[in-house]
Amino acid sequence: MHFKYNRLNxxxxxxxxxxxxxxxxxxxxxxxxxxxKKDTVDMARDERGKYIHYEVVEQKNVGVDxxxxxxxxxxxxxxFKAVKAADTQVNAAGKFIINKTALMLSHPSGELxxxxxxxxxxxxxxxWLADFLFIPYKxxxxxxxxxxxxxxxxxxxxxxxxxxxxxxxxIDAAEKQSAALAAEFKNHLAVVQKVKAPTAKKKVISKSW
Amino acid sequence: MKLxxxxxxxxxxxxxxxxxxxxxxxxxxxxxxxSVDTYYKYDFSKRANIGTSFAEDQNSISLGMIDLALKKTTxxxxxxxxxxxxxxxxxxxxxxxxxxxxxxxxxxxIQNLYTSYAFTDKFxxxxxxxxxxxxxxxxxxxxxxxxxxxxxxxxxxxxxxxxKANYVFSPKLALMVGLFxxxxxxxxxxxxxxxxxxxxxxxxxGWTAYLNMLTGRSAGAPGTGSIYDLTTxxxxxxxxxxxxxxxxxxxSNDNGGYSGxxxxxxxxxxxxxxxxxxxxxxxxxxxxxxxxxxVTSVTVSxxxxxxxxxxxxxxxxxxxxxxxxxxxxxxxxxxxxxxxxAAVYAF
Numbered sequence: 001m002h003f004k005y006n007r008l009n010x011x012x013x014x015x016x017x018x019x020x021x022x023x024x025x026x027x028x029x030x031x032x033x034x035x036x037k038k039d040t041v042d043m044a045r046d047e048r049g050k051y052i053h054y055e056v057v058e059q060k061n062v063g064v065d066x067x068x069x070x071x072x073x074x075x076x077x078x079x080f081k082a083v084k085a086a087d088t089q090v091n092a093a094g095k096f097i098i099n100k101t102a103l104m105l106s107h108p109s110g111e112l113x114x115x116x117x118x119x120x121x122x123x124x125x126x127x128w129l130a131d132f133l134f135i136p137y138k139x140x141x142x143x144x145x146x147x148x149x150x151x152x153x154x155x156x157x158x159x160x161x162x163x164x165x166x167x168x169x170x171i172d173a174a175e176k177q178s179a180a181l182a183a184e185f186k187n188h189l190a191v192v193q194k195v196k197a198p199t200a201k202k203k204v205i206s207k208s209w
Numbered sequence: 210m211k212l213x214x215x216x217x218x219x220x221x222x223x224x225x226x227x228x229x230x231x232x233x234x235x236x237x238x239x240x241x242x243x244s245v246d247t248y249y250k251y252d253f254s255k256r257a258n259i260g261t262s263f264a265e266d267q268n269s270i271s272l273g274m275i276d277l278a279l280k281k282t283t284x285x286x287x288x289x290x291x292x293x294x295x296x297x298x299x300x301x302x303x304x305x306x307x308x309x310x311x312x313x314x315x316x317x318x319i320q321n322l323y324t325s326y327a328f329t330d331k332f333x334x335x336x337x338x339x340x341x342x343x344x345x346x347x348x349x350x351x352x353x354x355x356x357x358x359x360x361x362x363x364x365x366x367x368x369x370x371x372x373k374a375n376y377v378f379s380p381k382l383a384l385m386v387g388l389f390x391x392x393x394x395x396x397x398x399x400x401x402x403x404x405x406x407x408x409x410x411x412x413x414x415g416w417t418a419y420l421n422m423l424t425g426r427s428a429g430a431p432g433t434g435s436i437y438d439l440t441t442x443x444x445x446x447x448x449x450x451x452x453x454x455x456x457x458x459x460x461s462n463d464n465g466g467y468s469g470x471x472x473x474x475x476x477x478x479x480x481x482x483x484x485x486x487x488x489x490x491x492x493x494x495x496x497x498x499x500x501x502x503x504v505t506s507v508t509v510s511x512x513x514x515x516x517x518x519x520x521x522x523x524x525x526x527x528x529x530x531x532x533x534x535x536x537x538x539x540x541x542x543x544x545x546x547x548x549x550x551a552a553v554y555a556f
Contacts, residue, residue: 107240108240141341143321
């Protein structure tokens with residue numbers, strides 16, 4: 001029996017027939033899935049053993065009241081709930097949506113609720129995100145993703161070996177989304193907020209040219 | 210070759226679509242989700258006996274369906290399109306194909322096909338073909354804890370085509386009213402004939418109750434059918450959940466109907482294993498010259514979860530007040546029991 005191996009011809013056939021795109025699709029999807037899986041967790045833990053995103057930020061020449069005011073405006077902008085302000089402290093509740101992603105197509109697979117705490121002193125402030133609770137989503141009868149339960153599971157309570165991979169990805173998402181939110185928060189507190197004047201709409205006058 | 214061209218075209222279309230989405234700030238990415246299910250069932254009378262939807266085949270490793278759902282939101286407008294292929298969708302759900310019996314063997318089934326517009330955060334309108342708002346259980350296996358279905362589910366509506374308005378008064382109270390076609394049809398032969406409403410009440414966190422009603426005269430029906438339904442679920446703790454479904458359906462002019470109730474108790478012993486029991490009482494109503502019968506059913510199901518996969522071992526015992534089942538030798542009997550093992554994957 002004679003086997004003839006013509007690699008160029010195979011690539012040509014695959015490209016012509018659309019197999020190439022399929023191959024590319026599965027390769028990228030595989031890469032994305034592989035990147036999504038992570039065996040170890042980098043997120044920091046606090047004294048209680050709970051996951052936390054904690055930062056202390058120097059903000060020289062800015063008083064406590066102004067820092068607090070800016071923090072409150074950020075929380076209002078991001079629609080945080082249960083916002084409580086004391087002398088130098090602000091508490092609020094927020095949530096991240098966790099998306100299950102393959103290539104560029106995704107759907108929400110759950111949400112992570114958390115508490116944000118902010119404390120200010122003259123010239124510096126600190127804030128932290130903690131008490132992460134995961135609530136899985138499920139598809140309802142109308143095809144929408146909704147919370148499967150009202151009781152969240154602490155992110156520290158691993159669900160065991162069978163679901164460890166998914167759980168690690170949730171912790172990973174908590175770390176990344178916390179860092180992204182923290183960056184926005186710090187940026188908001190660093191910049192003097194100005195009310196934007198409405199920009200005049202550009203008008204094209206086609207008659208006079 | 211045609212199939213490959215189709216895949217190529219699909220890949221290019223999807224790429225273009227996702228690129229377009231990135232440039233539009235008010236739209237969300239196209240959501241793709243779905244499920245696949247398969248099962249084995251063994252009825253101890255050695256023949257299919259218990260009237261459950263979907264898990265019907267005796268002593269056979271059988272298919273459920275592959276269910277594919279798309280959802281897209283652009284600004285205030287959104288659509289959902291959900292199609293299913295396989296016995297659960299094609300033969301278990303109604304209607305099949307164009308509704309003609311001759312075409313029933315070669316069809317897919319539409320689970321949802323509707324568009325929606327949210328005028329405000331509180332008020333939205335939806336039109337199309339939707340999963341019914343009546344009842345506790347649903348067609349998609351990912352939406353149910355038990356794999357076999359209740360009598361209330363099997364006898365109630367599966368889906369409703371129509372137009373509905375939804376208003377959210379507060380996080381604890383919402384109201385839906387709508388005009389609908391006959392049950393389970395893509396088009397209504399006697400005009401838009403049904404009126405339906407749903408009051409949603411959430412008294413405390415974790416507890417939601419739906420008070421539903423649907424009334425109207427279907428094409429060719431001897432009377433007006435009205436169903437009143439209570440569906441409620443309470444997540445007591447992280448581990449314990451209680452559900453209840455009670456319904457009454459009557460067709461006017463003594464044309465029968467049914468009533469019944471099902472209680473659902475579930476406990477998550479570990480994050481990967483839950484056990485649940487469903488107890489149900491179901492009674493068909495009397496019609497002239499024919500007495501209705503009743504049946505009591507107890508179903509115990511386990512849910513083993515590993516990622517997107519759920520294994521559902523299940524035993525079920527049904528007992529009627531009349532000889533509605535059969536034994537091995539085909540003698541009539543009042544009771545029946547079955548075991549099933551299902552695998553459901555959600556993505």
